[in-house]
Amino acid sequence: MARVRRIETPGELPEAEAIRLAQAGNAAAFERLYRLHNRRVYSLCLRMVGNTAEAEDLTQEAFLQLFRKIATFRGESAFSTWLHRLAVNVVLMRLRKKSATESSLDEMTEPDEESGGPRRDFGMPDLRLSGSIDRVNLQRAVDQLPPGYKAVFVLHDVQGYEHNEIAEIMDCSIGNSKSQLHKARMRLRELLHESLRDKAREDRKAAGNAGGED
């Protein structure tokens, strides 16, 4: 999936120039960099925490950390990758602080079954999902993913990053990024199946109640 990149219109400061000027403390350059990337960073934060007030706070924190360190940016990686790496770290740190126990990044991306890892029920009777997946119920399922899975899924399937970029953002191997994405999709499938089963159960119950009233 091709990632949608913002098109610079004539007269707008190019990103490289904005970075150079921001390194010198130029206010307009800071604003330009913010405007170029704010939407994707805000969206990432919002999808990760599911709360607008917190997403705003995290977006501000990610950009603040970026601008504090901008003088050290030497262009070894893409600017947006660097920014997303900061943003993901800010979000994961916040989620880690929120959880009662300290958990490592590995635990956030490799949860056990009880904490949300995908189960493998081979040979189980299948409900077909196709047709029942829409943006609303997929987002609801994404909200329930463990943070590490969620980050990889949002970066790859929603924002269109490639595995090599995600590996850089998440500080993991490309193979690990692929594996996490696969597990995230498997878990999503499971969550969507669960919600489908719940709905079918409710429908049966409602039908039973209606029948009883007749």
Added chain:
Amino acid sequence: MATVTCRDFQGRFESSDDSPRNDSPDLSIQAHLRDCPSCRNFIEDLGKIRAVGAQLAASDPEPPARIWFSLRAELEKEGLIRDTPSKSPSKSWVGELFSGRFSVLPRPVLAGGYLAALLAIAFGLSGPINSRINRKRWLDGNQSSMEPLSAQLMSAEKASFSSPPASETPVTASLHQNLEIVDNYISLCENSVREEPENELAREYLYEAYQQKADLLAQLNER
């Protein structure tokens, strides 16, 4: 040809390929897919999840303007912005914002209409603010015409804080903090409008700042 189990089949996608396909060139896979409705569903489901996931980006919300106001204030506080100050302190960055290159901004009438609508929603159509706003006159008017709007927002703010304060949650604390930042921004914008009363863009920025404040007050009122 080796027999492929469901476990083998689904396990193959874990590290080798991120996009399951039902047209795999592997004959053992093809044979398994032909005989296994469960794995066919598996492929279909994962493809659908991927497709709908891509659609989620289309509904990405626009980040609110207050994030930049707040970030900007923090950058200034920490001394990360090191622009040479201009002669008039109020024109340092606000003046820059009001230069002609931002001519793509919404027309004053649209900006005013948006504010009036927002205020109407925020404080109720019969509320004291909306009934006294004449946005057209305000945007076209003279220097003193911003005062009624500013005063109305101030009285709305007083009304917001007149009720006994509930226990402050992190969200309300953050809203109060943002309100402080927007207030600072408003005072910078007001200075610019005073200095250049004919500058339409300066007035638009002030209008946007008032809109931000109305939005924050409405959020505080809801809590």
